[in-house]
Amino acid sequence: MARVKISEYRAKKILLGDSYKGILVRTEEKQKMPKGGTWVAKVDQGVKKRFKQGLVAVGVTPAQAAKKFALWQKEGFSQFLLEPLVPHKSEEEQYLSLDRVREGIRVLHAGEGGIDIETHPEKVGTYTIANDEDLAIVSSATNIPQTFLRHVLEVFDKNFFAFLEINPLVIQGGKAHLLDAACLVDSAGEFFVTSWGQDDIVKSRAAHESEARVEELQNTTPASLKLSVINPNGSLFFLLSGGGGSIVIADEAELEGAGKLIGNYGEYSGGPTRQETYLYAKEVIALMLKSNAKKKALVIAGGVANFTDVQKTFAGIIDALSEFAPKLREQKVKVFVRRGGPNEKAGLELMCAFLDREKLFGSIHGSDDVITSAVADAIKFAV
Amino acid sequence: MNFIDATRKGKEGILVLGNHPQIVQSILDFDFVCGKREPSVVAVIGGARRAQKFFFGPSELLIPCFADVSKVPQGLRGKIFWMLNVQSGRRSFDSTVSFFETFPHALGGHLFAENIPERHSTELIRRFGATKLLAGPSGVGFLVPGYLKLGAIGGTDAAMLEASKLATEGTIAVVSTSGGMTNELIRAVANAGKRLSFAISIGGDRFPVTSLSEVLLLAQSDSKTKAIVYFGELGGVDEYEIVELIEKKKLTKPVLAYVAGIIDEAFDEHMQFGHAKALVARPSESARAKRDALRKAGALAPETFPEFLARMKKLPGTTVRDMALPMDALQKRRASVLSTRQVVDLDETPIFVKAKKLVSQKEGFATKIFESLLDRKLRSPSTAGFAEAVFGLLIDHGGEVSGAVNTMISARAGRDLVSSLASGLLTIGPRFGGAVNAAAGQWLDGVCGAESAAEFVEKRTKGGNLLAGIGHRKYRVGIPDPRVAALADFATLLKQHPYYDFAREVEKVTTAKNGSLILNVDGVMAALALDIFAQCEQLSQDELRELVTTEFFNALFVIPRTVGFIAHFMEQKKNDEGLFRLPEELLFVRRKKK
Numbered sequence A: 001m002a003r004v005k006i007s008e009y010r011a012k013k014i015l016l017g018d019s020y021k022g023i024l025v026r027t028e029e030k031q032k033m034p035k036g037g038t039w040v041a042k043v044d045q046g047v048k049k050r051f052k053q054g055l056v057a058v059g060v061t062p063a064q065a066a067k068k069f070a071l072w073q074k075e076g077f078s079q080f081l082l083e084p085l086v087p088h089k090s091e092e093e094q095y096l097s098l099d100r101v102r103e104g105i106r107v108l109h110a111g112e113g114g115i116d117i118e119t120h121p122e123k124v125g126t127y128t129i130a131n132d133e134d135l136a137i138v139s140s141a142t143n144i145p146q147t148f149l150r151h152v153l154e155v156f157d158k159n160f161f162a163f164l165e166i167n168p169l170v171i172q173g174g175k176a177h178l179l180d181a182a183c184l185v186d187s188a189g190e191f192f193v194t195s196w197g198q199d200d201i202v203k204s205r206a207a208h209e210s211e212a213r214v215e216e217l218q219n220t221t222p223a224s225l226k227l228s229v230i231n232p233n234g235s236l237f238f239l240l241s242g243g244g245g246s247i248v249i250a251d252e253a254e255l256e257g258a259g260k261l262i263g264n265y266g267e268y269s270g271g272p273t274r275q276e277t278y279l280y281a282k283e284v285i286a287l288m289l290k291s292n293a294k295k296k297a298l299v300i301a302g303g304v305a306n307f308t309d310v311q312k313t314f315a316g317i318i319d320a321l322s323e324f325a326p327k328l329r330e331q332k333v334k335v336f337v338r339r340g341g342p343n344e345k346a347g348l349e350l351m352c353a354f355l356d357r358e359k360l361f362g363s364i365h366g367s368d369d370v371i372t373s374a375v376a377d378a379i380k381f382a383v
Numbered sequence B: 001m002n003f004i005d006a007t008r009k010g011k012e013g014i015l016v017l018g019n020h021p022q023i024v025q026s027i028l029d030f031d032f033v034c035g036k037r038e039p040s041v042v043a044v045i046g047g048a049r050r051a052q053k054f055f056f057g058p059s060e061l062l063i064p065c066f067a068d069v070s071k072v073p074q075g076l077r078g079k080i081f082w083m084l085n086v087q088s089g090r091r092s093f094d095s096t097v098s099f100f101e102t103f104p105h106a107l108g109g110h111l112f113a114e115n116i117p118e119r120h121s122t123e124l125i126r127r128f129g130a131t132k133l134l135a136g137p138s139g140v141g142f143l144v145p146g147y148l149k150l151g152a153i154g155g156t157d158a159a160m161l162e163a164s165k166l167a168t169e170g171t172i173a174v175v176s177t178s179g180g181m182t183n184e185l186i187r188a189v190a191n192a193g194k195r196l197s198f199a200i201s202i203g204g205d206r207f208p209v210t211s212l213s214e215v216l217l218l219a220q221s222d223s224k225t226k227a228i229v230y231f232g233e234l235g236g237v238d239e240y241e242i243v244e245l246i247e248k249k250k251l252t253k254p255v256l257a258y259v260a261g262i263i264d265e266a267f268d269e270h271m272q273f274g275h276a277k278a279l280v281a282r283p284s285e286s287a288r289a290k291r292d293a294l295r296k297a298g299a300l301a302p303e304t305f306p307e308f309l310a311r312m313k314k315l316p317g318t319t320v321r322d323m324a325l326p327m328d329a330l331q332k333r334r335a336s337v338l339s340t341r342q343v344v345d346l347d348e349t350p351i352f353v354k355a356k357k358l359v360s361q362k363e364g365f366a367t368k369i370f371e372s373l374l375d376r377k378l379r380s381p382s383t384a385g386f387a388e389a390v391f392g393l394l395i396d397h398g399g400e401v402s403g404a405v406n407t408m409i410s411a412r413a414g415r416d417l418v419s420s421l422a423s424g425l426l427t428i429g430p431r432f433g434g435a436v437n438a439a440a441g442q443w444l445d446g447v448c449g450a451e452s453a454a455e456f457v458e459k460r461t462k463g464g465n466l467l468a469g470i471g472h473r474k475y476r477v478g479i480p481d482p483r484v485a486a487l488a489d490f491a492t493l494l495k496q497h498p499y500y501d502f503a504r505e506v507e508k509v510t511t512a513k514n515g516s517l518i519l520n521v522d523g524v525m526a527a528l529a530l531d532i533f534a535q536c537e538q539l540s541q542d543e544l545r546e547l548v549t550t551e552f553f554n555a556l557f558v559i560p561r562t563v564g565f566i567a568h569f570m571e572q573k574k575n576d577e578g579l580f581r582l583p584e585e586l587l588f589v590r591r592k593k594k
Helices: A008-019 A062-074 A132-142 A146-158 A187-192 A209-218 A243-255 A274-290 A310-330 A344-357 A373-382 B003-008 B021-033 B089-102 B118-128 B158-163 B179-191 B212-221 B238-247 B262-266 B287-297 B305-312 B365-374 B381-394 B402-412 B417-425 B435-448 B453-460 B482-493 B498-513 B521-535 B541-549 B552-575
Strands: A003-006 A023-026 A039-043 A056-060 A079-084 A093-101 A104-110 A125-129 A161-172 A175-178 A181-186 A224-229 A236-241 A264-269 A297-304 A334-340 A361-365 B014-017 B041-045 B051-056 B059-066 B082-085 B108-111 B133-135 B141-144 B148-150 B172-176 B196-201 B227-233 B255-260
Touching (some): A008 A146, A008 A175, A008 A181, A056 A062, A093 A146, A104 A132, A104 A146, A132 A146, A187 B089, A236 A243, A264 A274, A274 A297, A297 A310, A334 A344, B014 B089, B021 B051, B021 B158, B082 B089, B082 B148, B179 B196, B227 B238, B255 B305, B262 B287, B381 B552, B417 B552, B435 B498, B435 B521, B435 B552, B521 B541, B541 B552
Parallel strands (some): A236 A297
Antiparallel strands (some): A093 A161, A161 A181, B051 B059, B141 B196
C-alpha cells in the first residue's frame, strides 16, 4: 500500500545479479571481511544525504572499514555496505532516476553526478517511457547504452520497484557502475516477488516505543492502525478514525492555533475488531497519561464511517478507557467524541453512559454535528 | 451518453467479485428503499457456494454464486453492467481483467482492495482507463442516488440510507480521494439541504484507474450536476488537474474544495498519512500550496472545514422532494438459518371424494405399493383411491419439520443423497412421523375394547400421556383442518366405519377439554385405513393388528416422505450455501459453574 525503502545492497543485487560484488554487513550477523583491496564503506539504512553526514568512507581497507562500522554502530546504525572502489573521473558521473507514474516510467537524467536535482532543475532532462520507441529516444538523448537502460527498466518493472535513484552512475566502456543507489519498492508487490522481502525493507526512523507497538499490531490485521507521536507533553490526544477524516480533525487543531498542544496523530480504519481497537486505544491513552501537560483532553473522533461499526469499535475503546479510568480521573482528563456510521446511535449511547458514569464526560456529537465539533470542544477545554 | 446517464437509464446490474456480505446487503437495502423491483446485484463470484442469502426488504432471497466469471450463465450476462470487486489486492488485477474480457460491454466498476500493487493499477489504466469508469483501487465506490450503489459508499447501515437521503436525486457531485470523507461529504450535502447528483470515491492510492480529471469531466457533462464538492489531501498533484481544467475552461461548474493536511506543518519532517499518496514529496504537494493554487484558478477552497460546510449551503440546488422510505421493512428482520423450496402446496385443499364417489379412478404407483406391502391384489377401487390420496398428502409437510431439517443439515455438511436421506428417516419415531402407526394401534384397541370413548381417553391420558392422531397447532374447533375434511369424505364410501366413528367420539371428549385437541391428519388417516381394510379388503381384526405390529402404518409415512426429504436434499445441493452452523443467539447454553 505504500512505497518503502529497501537496502542499497538488495537493490543492486537485483539489478546487477552475480556481477555485483558488494558485501552486506549487519551487526547482528557474523560476516567474513575480505582480505585486501580498496573499498567504499557506507551505512545502508535508507539514510538521505549520507555523504554529508559522514556515513560514507571512500577508499578504505577492510580493517579501516571495520573500524568505521564500529563507529557507526555506536551512533545507532546496524546495517552497512562494503563495495569495491570504482576509480573514475568526476566528469564521468551522471544522474539517473526512475519513477513509476500513471503513464509509464518517468526517467530523470543529468549529465552530472552527485547533484541535488531539486536545486538544479535546469540540468535535468525529464522523459516518460511507455514503450520501446520511448526507450530508444531516451537512450539517444542521454547517451545511456540502450541495453543497460532496457535492463534497468525491465528489472524495475518486473520487481515492483516504485522509485530508483542512481546517483552517481558511471559508465566506462559500455559497462555501468552504480556507485550509489536508493530504491523504493511497492510494498503491495511483496506477494508477487521473490527477489526482495520483509528482511530487505529498511526503516530509517527509529520509532517511539508506542509507535513501534502500533506498527507491530498493524502487521497482524487487515485493518489500518497508525500512530505518530508529535509532542509527548501535549494536551490534545487523538483517537481518530478514517484516513481522510483524521486529517480534517487534526487540521482543525492546527488551524485554530492549537498545533503546539497536539500530542499525537493517528487513525484507525478499515473495520478493526473490538480487540484490535482496544489494543490501539490503550497505546494512545498510555501516551496521554505520560504527558506532563496540566490540562489534557482525549479526542475520539471521525467521520461518518461507511462500514466500520461504531458500536463495536467504541466497545473496544471503552475496554481501554475502563482500564485507565482512575488514573484518567486523577489527571482530570475529559473525553470529547464525534462519530457517525453503522450502529452510530447504539455506539454513542454506550460511550455517553460510560463517560458519564466514570466522570470523564467532555462532549458527545453524532453525524448531525460537524466532524470538527469534538476537537473544537477539546481545544476550548485545554487552552 | 455518459456513464451516469446510462446508469439512470437502467444499466444498473452488478456482478460482485469476492465475498463481502455487509456491502452486498447494503446495496440490496439501497435498491429496496429506492423502489426497485429486483436487486441490482445479479450474482456473486467466488467461494464454493452456489447461492448466498440476503434480505431484499423484509424478505429473503438467494443470489446465485459462481466459481468464476466464465461460469455466469448466458441468461444473466445481459443484465450485468458493473463490477464490484471486493477481492484482496492479490487477486483484484486478474479478476478485473477477466471480468472485462467476459463482459466487454460493461460500463465499469469499483476495486475495493487497499493493497493493489502500483504496477497492476497502471496496467489497468492502460487497458481500461479510456473506456471504463473504475473507482479505486481502494475507496468505497460509486453512487448514483436512486439508481446505483456500487460499494460501501453511503454506508452499510440501513439507517444511513435515510439520513443521507440516498434515494433522492439532486444537483451536487461529491468527489473524494478518501473513502471515509466521501461518506462525510455525502452526509454534509444532505445536512446542507442539498441532494446528490452522484458521488464517487476515487481512492487514496497513487494511481486511481479513473483519474480525478476524468471524474470532473464526467461531472461537467452530467445533465443533473450543478456543482462539485471535492475533498483532497496533501501529497500528489491531483488538485493541479482541477486547476488546469478550470483554466482551460473545460470545467465551468462551480467547485468547492477542502484540501486536508495543514497538520503536516506540525511535524519536523513530512509525514506519511493514512493513504498511500498522503505524503508531501515536493513543496507543491502541501495542502497549503494546493489550496492556494485552487483559489487562484477560481475554485472555492475555504480554510477550515466548518467554513467549507457553510459554503456548501450556498451551492445551487433544486427544490427537494424526498420520498418517504419504507424503513420499517428493514427493521427487526431476522435471517433464516436454512433455505429450501415449497415441495407441495400445503394450503391447497385436495378433493378425493365428491358426492359419495371417488374423484379419480386411476390406479398408480401408490396402488402398486399397497399391493406389494399387503401381499394381495386390492379388491376395491376405494382402497386404491385411498392409497393415492394418502401418499399424495404425506410427501411433505414443509422444511421446518425435524426430519427435513436433519436431511438439510446433512446435505449442507456435504453428505450424499443416501446419507442425508438416512439422517432424515432416522428422525422418524414416536415424536415425529410415527403417529399414524400409533394412532392405528390406538383405534384398534378402542374398537376391540368395551370402554366408552370417555373412559378410553381418561385411561390413556393418565400421567400426561398424549393421544396419537389428536391435536393441531393451528386448527381447532371452528377452524377445521381442510385436509382432515377431505380424507373424512372417504367414510361416505363405506357402509360402516367403526374406527372412524370411535376416533370422532374420542375427539368429542378431547375437544371438550381443549378446542385444539381435534382429530388430525394422522388420526383420521389411521382410522379410515382400518375401516377401508376391514370393509373393502375384508381384513380381520387379527390381520389389522398384524399390520400395526409390522409397522405398515409407519411405511405409509416413510414412503411418501422419502420423496419430500429428497426434494429438500436436492434443493440444498442446488444452492449449496455451505456448512450449516446454528447462530449463537438461537442456542441457549447453560454455563459451567465456576
